[in-house]
Amino acid sequence: MRIEKNYSLKNYNTFNVEARAEVVAFIESVADVFEAKKQFHNLNKHFVLGGGSNTLFKDNFEGLIFKNEMKGIKITDSNQDYAWIECSGGEEWQHLVDFTISNNLAGIENLSLIPGTVGASPIQNIGAYGTELKDCLDFTDAVDITTGEYRRFSNKDCQFGYRDSVFKHELKDKYFITGVTVKLSKNKKYNTEYADIKRKLQELEVTELSGKLMSDIVSEIRRTKFPDPSVLGNCGSFFKNSIIDVAFFNKLKLSFPDIPGYSDCDGLVKIPTGWLIEKAGWKGRRSGDAGVYEKHALILVNYGTATGKEIYCLSENIVHDVEDKFGIHLEKEANIV
Ligand SMILES: Cc1cc2nc3c(=O)[nH]c(=O)nc-3n(C[C@H](O)[C@H](O)[C@H](O)COP(=O)(O)OP(=O)(O)OC[C@H]3O[C@@H](n4cnc5c(N)ncnc54)[C@H](O)[C@@H]3O)c2cc1C
Structure with a gap:
């Protein structure tokens, strides 16, 4: 080592x-x-x-x-409809996506091009374009860093939520995730519900779908939305979208008639945090080399020599102003260390 x-x-x-x-x-x-x-x-x-x-x-x-840096991907089980893939935590997430596509297995192609490792994927239940890890994760293998005890977490044990899991709460920093096992379909079932994907499929006049095509489409859409970290430092969405109850949403609508909101479960409404940040006047603003991405207010960027502290201060100023204007406290998606 x-x-x-x-x-x-x-x-x-x-x-x-x-x-x-x-x-x-x-x-x-x-x-x-x-x-x-x-x-x-x-x-x-x-x-x-x-x-x-x-x-x-x-x-x-x-x-x-x-x-x-733990590596390895293999198919561990298979029946007529599904295959189970075990992947070590140090593998790049995209390697797992590519492996499943080349084995004609469907389920995670919408999560193409998400940077990072497989071991981190359960931490915030990575998600994109209508798919989340929880839709196909069978179990997560981990070791308790203090006791050395091995534990296998079922999908339910992980307590997945929107960009959330048990590993961000009571088990925070307690386990080293050694690998995950995903259960993927052999039946070419693809999730095409997301508006951007639908539009692209129509544009291309696609008659037959494949995992590779879905992955290419998702990757193309993502390249237009997210800055490439090798060019402009960032960690994707810095904040989570905001979830508030419907009564509060209706009250906000009186003062901000154009506020967007999407029904979530149990009388809750999801508001795009990018909109809140933009309306609070932060989109495209920068303080030294720490800034808010000009094309998407949810993304904070490092224009060159920003320090972690400067980016953190910028994020706190945004939280303060959004709370002041809308009474909504933003939750960070990024892990601050
Ligand atoms: C351009 C860009 C676009 C992005 N788009 C998306 C997106 O669409 N959807 C999405 O969900 N995320 C997105 N992200 C965020 C990020 O890619 C994911 O959260 C990813 O899973 C992080 O992986 P990582 O290995 O880099 O994690 P790290 O940043 O290294 O770690 C993240 C957290 O996981 C913990 N962790 C990491 N590995 C382990 C392990 N083996 N065991 C225990 N804990 C561990 C860390 O301690 C930390 O708390 C994006 C990021 C960027 C830069």
Whole structure:
């Protein structure tokens, strides 16, 4: 296992901010997790890092970082309708998507081009274009970082919600996810409900769908929406969309008649947070090299030399102004470390 001390994380987070870690252990096996923990038991905190595409390092990290490098993808079971794919947590998410497409399995093609690792995918129940990980995850394998105990979490155990799971709450930082198993369809069932996808299929006059075509369409749409982190540092949506109750939504509508809202479950309404941020006057604004993306207000960007602290301060100013104007407290999707 490779160990680095006082190590720069600039190339390990898609915001491309500079932050140094006291120790980084590059984990290639479960045994490495225990070994690193034993060797650096005196350090008082730890963090599991995948691709750093949903993480903002606000400061240097005084502690132990487990950088997940566990690799491997295989089909473990199959019947007439489904196949089960087991994938190690250090694999890039896109490798898993490509593997399933080349094996003619359907279910995660709408999650094409989401950056990051497979091990991080259950943490916020990654989702895009009407599909979420929870729709096909069978189980998540993990080890308790402190006790070394292995645990298999069923889909239900993960308590998935909108960009949410048990791993963001009572089990936060407790487990190292070693891998996931997804159950995918052999029956070429694709989710084409999302408006952008429908439009594209019509435009292309598609008569026969394939996983590869769906993945190509999703990738093309995404390239027009998200800035490429290798060009402009970012972590995708910095905030979650806002969910409020219908009574509050109707009250807001009196003051802001054009406020968009989509019915969620149980009398709740989902409001696009990008709209709130834009109306609070933040779209395209920048403070030094930390800014709000000009094409999409949900995305914060690093124009070059912004520090994690500067991006964090910008996010707090946005939270403050949106709360002031609409009475809605924004929840961050990004993990602040
Ligand atoms: C351009 C862009 C577009 C994006 N689009 C989307 C999108 O459409 N949908 C979406 O859901 N997300 C999106 N994201 C966010 C991000 O890609 C996902 O959240 C992804 O799953 C993060 O993976 P990662 O390996 O980079 O996680 P990291 O940033 O490394 O870690 C994220 C969190 O997961 C924890 N973690 C990571 N690996 C493990 C592990 N093995 N065990 C335990 N905990 C772990 C970390 O401790 C941290 O809390 C986007 C990001 C970017 C930059």
